[in-house]
Amino acid sequence: MDQLYTPSTEKCELVSASKGTVKFLLDYSKSLSIVKAEGMVFENNLN
Amino acid sequence: MELLQADDAILIKRYRGGDERALEVLINRYNQRISSFIYSKVFDKEITEDIFQDTFMKVIRTLKLGKYNEEGKFLPWVIRIAHNLVIDHYRKSNRMPRYETSEEYNIFAIMQDGSLNAEHQLIKDQIESDLEGLIAQLPEDQQKVIQMRMYREMSFKEIAESTGVSINTALGRMRYALINLRKLIEENSIVLTN
Numbered sequence: 001m002d003q004l005y006t007p008s009t010e011k012c013e014l015v016s017a018s019k020g021t022v023k024f025l026l027d028y029s030k031s032l033s034i035v036k037a038e039g040m041v042f043e044n045n046l047n
Numbered sequence: 048m049e050l051l052q053a054d055d056a057i058l059i060k061r062y063r064g065g066d067e068r069a070l071e072v073l074i075n076r077y078n079q080r081i082s083s084f085i086y087s088k089v090f091d092k093e094i095t096e097d098i099f100q101d102t103f104m105k106v107i108r109t110l111k112l113g114k115y116n117e118e119g120k121f122l123p124w125v126i127r128i129a130h131n132l133v134i135d136h137y138r139k140s141n142r143m144p145r146y147e148t149s150e151e152y153n154i155f156a157i158m159q160d161g162s163l164n165a166e167h168q169l170i171k172d173q174i175e176s177d178l179e180g181l182i183a184q185l186p187e188d189q190q191k192v193i194q195m196r197m198y199r200e201m202s203f204k205e206i207a208e209s210t211g212v213s214i215n216t217a218l219g220r221m222r223y224a225l226i227n228l229r230k231l232i233e234e235n236s237i238v239l240t241n
Contacts, residue, residue, distance in 0.1 A: 013083070013086060013087075014079055014083050015079070015082045015083055015086045015092060015095060016078045016079045016082050016083075017078050017081075017082050017095075017096055017099040017100070018096060021096055021099060021100050022071070022074055022075070022078065024100065025070075025074060025100065025103045025104065025107065026067065026070065026071055026074075028104060028107060029067060029070050029107045029111075030067055032107060032108065032111055034111045034112055040186070040223065041112065041186040042186070042223075042227065043108075043184055043185065043186060043227065044230065044234070045184065045231060045234055045235065046234070
């Protein structure tokens with residue numbers, strides 16, 4: 001009888017985001033300014 | 048040292064209070080777990096990195112907007128955001144048209160000259176992607192109006208009915224959305240022309 005199963009291609013691997021991505025997120029956080037005025041929310045990216 | 052051992056809830060409180068180091072501790076604490084979760088769904092390291100970045104951009108915005116209220120359940124909350132972004136990623140990939148050429152049907156035979164060439168298509172895609180990123184930075188009510196008006200071509204009357212506000216409020220939100228978008232475009236020096 002034919003083998004009907006296909007080999008599993010699923011990989012379980014531990015990965016981490018790079019230091020560059022982490023730095024980008026920290027810079028993004030520092031530059032993001034949120035101001036609330038009269039019920040409105042204004043977002044600014046202070047680059 | 049003190050921050051490294053602090054609970055998630057304390058770190059979130061410190062971050063909301065303006066301590067940016069608390070965010071760094073949170074990102075580093077869960078970097079591997081969240082990245083590996085995303086990787087287990089997409090099997091591509093670059094896409095994993097992109098989704099990880101988008102996930103934490105959402106986390107940062109939500110925390111800064113003061114909308115986070117699941118104290119003590121930070122990781123499941125972030126995983127849920129990452130999971131939704133993975134679904135969005137697959138939705139976007141499936142939206143790409145796929146054509147198979149056969150003897151009776153050849154896509155190249157019906158392609159029109161009026162369509163964009165590869166370079167212009169690339170630029171157009173880049174502009175659309177930049178615009179999506181900018182819209183994502185707007186407050187949620189402004190995002191909704193832009194999406195309903197620009198992408199779903201709804202009238203302001205329909206938008207007002209759908210969001211439960213007056214037509215004037217919907218118009219006002221659209222106006223502020225455009226003002227904010229212009230500001231973002233200027234601040235980031237983005238060129239949105241083909």
